[in-house]
Amino acid sequence: MKVLVTGGAGYIGSTICSALEDAGHTPVILDSLVNGRIEFVKNKIFYKGDIADEKLLREIFNEHPEISHxxxxxxxxxVSESVEKPYEYYRENVSKSNELFNNLKSCGCNNIVFSSSASIYDASPNFMVTEESPLKPSSPYAKTKYIMELVLQDYCSSFSNFRAIALRYFNPIGADPKMRSGVYVKDPSHVLGKLVDTAIGKNKEFHITGTDWPTRDGSGIRDYIHVWDLAQAHVKAIENFDSAFLTKPPKTKNYHVINLGTGKGVTVKELLKEFENVYGKEIPKKEAPSRPGDVAGAYANENTALDLISWKAELHINSGIEDSLKWNNIRENIINYNSK
Ligand SMILES: O=c1ccn([C@@H]2O[C@H](COP(=O)(O)OP(=O)(O)O[C@H]3O[C@H](CO)[C@H](O)[C@H](O)[C@H]3O)[C@@H](O)[C@H]2O)c(=O)[nH]1
Structure with missing residues (x-):
């Protein structure tokens, strides 16, 4: 199948493109390269441009009329940047996505898989969330994802052929196991990036940010999913797109929501221990206050993914840690940071 992937030069998008190719599909990438990396789209069908550029989208569909999804x-x-720059987040994530969906419809592409986020869930007493759990997006970032889910629901209700699957990502870790792509930000703020940077001596010590959450050890809980597993879920979502709507009629017309997590909650202290085991050494650490806007966290009930798209996460958290460390060792051979 030929699939348009917006953001296909990013960390998750590029891994999805590799997974699509490995499964025999052809990704057609649209990315502005504002954040994405040119190195990740080498030898792939790539269009540099804005998702809201109608002329460019028409050109893509004229040149690749077989694009089905x-x-x-x-x-x-x-998240933190979205608090400082709400205008930019609503413009890029909401206004432009709305243009994109409308233009996709005009180009005859009515099958959409949307990257949503687990950050839209409300706190749950036992930290496990199903797709029906209450939502409470708090940051502008989370709100943009929630708004686009609502927009998609309305498109699906109003336009008879239009169908969408929103995938709510939990916390991706690791890199492409074949090392074609991975996290490329130089100073990552996410927990695994901080652990790697401490292990290699770039940071003096690792801060456990938040130790009085109502979790089993007081540190924040998340569902860490290997980015390769996450990418496979997109392949399955495309391959099983029709059957997802046939096997289980959606609660909202032509619109499904699926959690993408492992079904296992891991606290920061547990992650730290796993990291030290994989790395083979203790790393310097200190307890610290929680970050502004931080939450206790959540993990996925992952049953819907299996029911609808026959997907289940397979890789252990240790593979995610190993691949993050491996990628960190080689990424400067792949990414030319001097070019941007
Ligand atoms: O140096 C650190 C960094 C994080 N943490 C803790 O590790 C857990 C996970 O933090 P992350 O920043 O890795 O993940 P979040 O779920 O908080 O946020 C992530 O998911 C969000 C969407 O859900 C956004 O995409 C955001 O940018 C991304 O970092 C939290 O309990 C956090 O307090 C530490 O203990 N020390």
Whole structure:
């Protein structure tokens, strides 16, 4: 199948493109390269441009009329930045996504897979969330994802052929196991990036940010999913797109929501222990206050993914840690940071 992937030069998008290719499909990438990396789109069908550029989208569909599905990953994704720059987040993630969906419809592409986020869930007493759990997006970033889920629901209700699957990502870790792509930000703020940077001596010590959450050890809980597993879920979502709507009629017309997690909650202290085991050494650490806007966290009930798209996460958290460390060792051979 030929699939349009917006944001296909990003960390998750590029891994999805590799997984699509490995499964015999052809990704057609649309990415502005504002954040994405040119190195990740080498030898792939690639269009540099804005997701809201109607002329460019028409050109893509004229040149690739066989495109049957679109995976929409392109977005601004940093929670703390979204608090400082709400205008930019609503413009990029909401206004432009709305244009994209409308233009996709005009181009005859009515099958959408949308990158949503687990950050839209409300706190749950036992930390496990199903797709029906209450939502409470708090940051502008989370709100943009929630708004686009609502927009998609309305498109699916109003336009008879239009169908969408929103995939709510939990916390991706690791890199492409074949080392074609991985996290490329130089100073990552996410927990595994901080652990790697401490292990290699770039940071003096690792801060456990938040130790009085109502979790089993007081540290924040998350569902860490290997980015390769996450990418496989997109392949399955495309391959099983029709059957997902046939096997189980959606609660909202032509619109499904699926959690993408492992079904296992891991606290920061547990992750730290796993990291030290894989790395083979203790790393310097200190307890610290929680970060502004931080939450206790959540993990996925992952049953819907198996029911609808026959997907289940397979890789252990240790593989995610190993691949993050491996990628960190080689990434400067792949990414030319001097070019941007
Ligand atoms: O140096 C650190 C960094 C994080 N943490 C803790 O590790 C857990 C996970 O933190 P992350 O920043 O890795 O993940 P979040 O779920 O908080 O946020 C992530 O997911 C969000 C969407 O859900 C956004 O995409 C955001 O940019 C991304 O970092 C939290 O309990 C956090 O307090 C530490 O203990 N020390």
């Amino acid at each position: 679109a995976i929409h990953c392109a977005a601004l994704i940093v």
